[in-house]
């Protein structure tokens with residue numbers, strides 16, 4: 001099965017990270033994810049990320065650091081999920097596609113019903129929280 005490349009943003013703000021809940025009109029409805037979306041042809045991963053976050057949340061972000069990509073096969077599709085730690089640069093968050101967002105501390109990471117493909121990223125964040133979240137924020 002052909003793999004679809006999907007970028008996602010772990011947006012850090014005041015020592016927490018943003019998670020978003022997929023709405024009823026999206027596949028994997030009700031699952032939590034890191035906002036982002038599919039890469040277009042000839043698009044760089046970080047350009048995709050910045051475009052998707054503006055489309056989905058109405059904010060501008062800056063990508064700070066690449067995390068480890070995840071290859072995952074759902075029954076109907078295979079994705080390569082490409083995560084980046086990001087900072088929130090400007091704008092106010094609007095829910096343009098998701099039904100809910102929340103800010104997570106380390107202790108809350110596994111309290112959500114994550115999309116399966118996101119679990120290795122959540123583990124990577126938990127294991128390296130201080131280095132990745134505590135020391136990466138720009139503002």
Ligand SMILES: Nc1nc2c([nH]c(=O)n2[C@@H]2O[C@H](COP(=O)(O)OP(=O)(O)OP(=O)(O)O)[C@@H](O)[C@H]2O)c(=O)[nH]1
Pocket residue numbers: 006007008026027028032033034035036037038039079081115116117118
């Ligand atoms: N954005 C995002 N997608 C994820 C994550 N985890 C995960 O399994 N996915 C899956 O990756 C695919 C990305 O689709 P999307 O719907 O967010 O992307 P898009 O906006 O570009 O697509 P669309 O406009 O065609 O619906 C979906 O199948 C989604 O379920 C994640 O953390 N973030």
